[in-house]
Amino acid sequence: MSYDISTPEEAEQAFYQAFELADIRAMMSVWAPSHDIICIHPMSNIQLGIQAVEEGWKQIFASGQKMHFEVILQQETVCETLVSRTVQENIYLHGESRPRPPMLATNVYRLTDDGWRMILHHASPAVLANSSRGRPANPPVH
């Protein structure tokens, strides 16, 4: 599936919609079909390249967990062919009225021949309280 995505905002909207629908075809159509795309799910290692990224989404979607995203833009930096957007993700699981602890995601989009495509999604848990512990004197326990 190839179609034009005319803005990074439109790509971002399509990304979270595909995530909510657990639609692997729609999800992968948001990404640039490139060897150098990167996806980092929370507390996970790097998935590098289109095949690894697709495999990662298939595993997530296989859980069958439906969710809704409230996405709050924190910062955006724009260049002619590259846009970086950092957002807070408030995630509601199906059947729950309160969101899970929020995630922070940096999403990077590149202008391709087919319009704007995601090339990087780096998501990690936000810790809203006692967040000044710093690193690596107190590294997270694995």
Added chain:
Amino acid sequence: MSYDISTPEEAEQAFYQAFELADIRAMMSVWAPSHDIICIHPMSNIQLGIQAVEEGWKQIFASGQKMHFEVILQQETVCETLVSRTVQENIYLHGESRPRPPMLATNVYRLTDDGWRMILHHASPAVLANSSRGRPANPPVH
């Protein structure tokens, strides 16, 4: 302290050197002195703007923990005035011969009147084993 940084690579090198030296003046000279810069330390909330970012580094440096970084570039995307680099950070604490569990960081640099400056540092723990748990069916415990 204002000086020209001629490439994003040079800015990144200065960033990790300032981190190793726990030198707040050198660290802040790497960042664009802007209201929209963002720093996300591992398992922490967003620090937005120059004052919050500086306060965050002061807290980290106050721990007195000296460390050495081995930085491995995973992906780079370049635009005329914006560069995104995702790296793996292998961190050695002073007196230890083996690195701590690695971090993943997305670093974004912007071309300013004083050359390249960091505008975003988003770091989070990598989990090298059993990393396919996905989200948010199994969200991290806070």
